[in-house]
Amino acid sequence: MIRDMNINDITEDKLFGPNDMVKLGVDDCNGCHACCLDTGDTLNLDPYDVFRLEAGLGLGFSNILPNHLELRVADGLIMPFLKMDKELTIKCHETEVKETSACSFLNSEGRCDIHEHRPAICRLFPLGRIYMGDGHKYLLMEDECKKDRHVKVKIKKWLNTENFAKYEEYVDHWHALVKSVTSRAKEMDEQALKSINMLILQTFYFTDYDVSRDFYEQFYERCKKM
Numbered sequence: 001m002i003r004d005m006n007i008n009d010i011t012e013d014k015l016f017g018p019n020d021m022v023k024l025g026v027d028d029c030n031g032c033h034a035c036c037l038d039t040g041d042t043l044n045l046d047p048y049d050v051f052r053l054e055a056g057l058g059l060g061f062s063n064i065l066p067n068h069l070e071l072r073v074a075d076g077l078i079m080p081f082l083k084m085d086k087e088l089t090i091k092c093h094e095t096e097v098k099e100t101s102a103c104s105f106l107n108s109e110g111r112c113d114i115h116e117h118r119p120a121i122c123r124l125f126p127l128g129r130i131y132m133g134d135g136h137k138y139l140l141m142e143d144e145c146k147k148d149r150h151v152k153v154k155i156k157k158w159l160n161t162e163n164f165a166k167y168e169e170y171v172d173h174w175h176a177l178v179k180s181v182t183s184r185a186k187e188m189d190e191q192a193l194k195s196i197n198m199l200i201l202q203t204f205y206f207t208d209y210d211v212s213r214d215f216y217e218q219f220y221e222r223c224k225k226m
């Protein structure tokens, strides 16, 4: 999950930590599905997202991939992104709207079929993450949500993720690994870049997780192997 934002354009007052209260709450998205359409290169999945999907759907990555995900290159790194080519008619409040570039998990009521195990970037919205030094902060992207968000919620609660401290540590670890490849991708020859991409895909995505075990243990075991 890497949002390409220029840190120089962001002032300190727009950045938040996990214990900050931020205007995130909206009564309901009812009637709106704007952020589940044609999201381009923003909705990629990290290994924890894949672990949650595998656990929630009871399927391995290779079985989820064909219908719901697509492998795309971002900054030289191949990663799975949510597929955004679903055609469907959404019925809501007695109106019908036809969509042609919807997320594969959006249903005909304009709702997310995998709400409980949707990827982190969907759970974060309308927050984004900004990586600074060895860690990260949260940025409220006020203009990206179509509704007025007026209820203050603690970021930690908003993310609703088990073992939050471990999760934050993992997020930084994963980002460092991704950054170590993307920052050198342009200098690498084609074969070397292909090899490292295959290694990352095989290690963190195509090898199914044991969903009865702790994710973080498995992640760090795989990091060591790499």
Ligand code: SF4
Residues within 6 Å of the ligand: 035, 036, 037, 043, 082, 103, 104, 105, 106, 111, 112, 113, 114, 115, 118, 119, 122
């Ligand atoms: S996974 Fe769910 S919340 Fe995320 S874009 Fe798809 S439908 Fe929307």
Ligand code: SF4
Residues within 6 Å of the ligand: 026, 028, 029, 032, 033, 034, 035, 036, 125, 126, 144, 145, 146, 147
């Ligand atoms: S744009 Fe805002 S209100 Fe609309 S679906 Fe996304 S989060 Fe909900």
